[in-house]
Amino acid sequence: MRSLADQVIIVTGASSGIGEATARRLARGGAKLVISARRSDRLEALARELDPSGERVLAVAADVTDDAGRRRVVDGALGKFGRIDALVNNAGYGTRGPVELVPLELIRRNFETNVFALVALTQLVAPHLRERGSGRIINIGSVAGRIARPLSSVYDSTKHAVEAITDGLRGELAPFGVQVVLIRPGFILSGFLDAANQASESILAHGGPYAPYFAGFRHDYRRLQQVAGTGDDIARLVAKALTARRPAGHYAAPAHAKLFLFLKWLLPNRLLDWIVRLRKG
Numbered sequence: 001m002r003s004l005a006d007q008v009i010i011v012t013g014a015s016s017g018i019g020e021a022t023a024r025r026l027a028r029g030g031a032k033l034v035i036s037a038r039r040s041d042r043l044e045a046l047a048r049e050l051d052p053s054g055e056r057v058l059a060v061a062a063d064v065t066d067d068a069g070r071r072r073v074v075d076g077a078l079g080k081f082g083r084i085d086a087l088v089n090n091a092g093y094g095t096r097g098p099v100e101l102v103p104l105e106l107i108r109r110n111f112e113t114n115v116f117a118l119v120a121l122t123q124l125v126a127p128h129l130r131e132r133g134s135g136r137i138i139n140i141g142s143v144a145g146r147i148a149r150p151l152s153s154v155y156d157s158t159k160h161a162v163e164a165i166t167d168g169l170r171g172e173l174a175p176f177g178v179q180v181v182l183i184r185p186g187f188i189l190s191g192f193l194d195a196a197n198q199a200s201e202s203i204l205a206h207g208g209p210y211a212p213y214f215a216g217f218r219h220d221y222r223r224l225q226q227v228a229g230t231g232d233d234i235a236r237l238v239a240k241a242l243t244a245r246r247p248a249g250h251y252a253a254p255a256h257a258k259l260f261l262f263l264k265w266l267l268p269n270r271l272l273d274w275i276v277r278l279r280k281g
C-alpha cells in the first residue's frame with residue numbers, strides 16, 4: 001500500500017463533479033495537487049479552500065485541448081513541486097444526438113477533449129514517470145466505453161477510444177514501473193448533464209424525425225438519477241488506484257455500473273440493443 005501523502009498528482013477537470021471530489025479526497029490524504037480546468041474562479045476557490053497556505057495545491061486554469069495550456073499544467077507541477085507522481089485524466093463532456101445529425105465539427109470537438117487531449121497530456125507526463133521508474137496514470141472512462149446507446153454514440157465512442165488507449169498504454173508502460181488504470185463510472189450526479197445539454201443545444205433544438213425520441217432519452221436519464229452515484233464514489237476509486245500496491249487495470253462504481261458491465265458480458269447483443277432501444281417520451 002502506497003500513501004497519498006506527498007504524492008504530486010495532476011487532476012484535470014477539477015472545477016466540478018468527479019474531478020472536484022477527487023481533488024478534495026486526495027488533498028485530505030495529504031497529496032500535493034495541481035488542479036486544472038477552464039473555469040479559473042471555481043478552480044482558485046477550490047485551491048484556497050483545500051490549502052489556504054498555497055503550499056500544497058496549485059490551480060492552473062487551462063483548456064485541455066490547448067497545447068500551451070497543457071504545458072502550463074505540467075510545467076506548473078514540475079516548477080512548484082519538482083516532480084510528478086500521477087496524472088488523473090478526468091476532463092471530459094458528452095455530446096447528444098443521432099449520428100445522422102451531429103455536425104462532424106462537434107464530433108471532432110468531443111474527441112479533442114475526451115481523447116486527443118488525454119493522449120497529449122499523457123505524452124507530456126509519461127516521460128517523467130518512465131525515467132523515474134514509477135508513477136500512475138488514471139484515466140476516467142465510463143460504462144459508456146463498453147456500452148454504446150442510441151443518441152449518445154458520439155460521446156460513447158470517445159469513451160470506447162479511452163478504453164483502448166488505456167489498455168494499450170498499460171502494457172507499454174508496465175516494463176518501466178508505471179501503472180495505468182481505467183475507471184468506469186456509471187451515472188454520477190455532477191455538472192455532466194448540463195454540460196452535455198449545452199454542447200448539444202443546436203442538435204437537440206432541430207431533432208427532425210428523432211425529436212420524439214429525445215424526450216424518451218431524457219426520461220431514461222431522470223430514472224437513472226434514482227440510482228446515481230456521487231463524485232466521491234469515483235474519487236474513492238481514484239484514491240484506491242493511486243494507493244494499491246498492485247492496482248487493478250479497471251475499476252467501476254457505483255453498483256449499477258458493475259451491473260451494466262456484467263450484463264454487457266452476459267447478454268447477447270440483440271438483447272442489449274433491445275434494452276437501450278429508442279423510446280418515445
Ligand SMILES: NC(=O)c1ccc[n+]([C@@H]2O[C@H](COP(=O)([O-])OP(=O)(O)OC[C@H]3O[C@@H](n4cnc5c(N)ncnc54)[C@H](OP(=O)(O)O)[C@@H]3O)[C@@H](O)[C@H]2O)c1
Nearest residue numbers: 013015016017018037038039063064092142188190191192
Ligand atoms: N457524470 C457521469 O455520469 C459520468 C459517467 C461516466 C463518466 N464520466 C466522466 O467523468 C469525467 C468528469 O465528468 P463529471 O461527471 O464530473 O462532469 P462535470 O461536472 O461536467 O465535470 C467535467 C470537468 O471537465 C472539465 N472540462 C471539460 N472540458 C474541458 C476542457 N476543454 N478543458 C479543461 N477542462 C475541461 C470541466 O471544467 P471547465 O468547464 O471549468 O473547463 C469540469 O471540471 C468526464 O470525463 C466524464 O466523461 C461522467
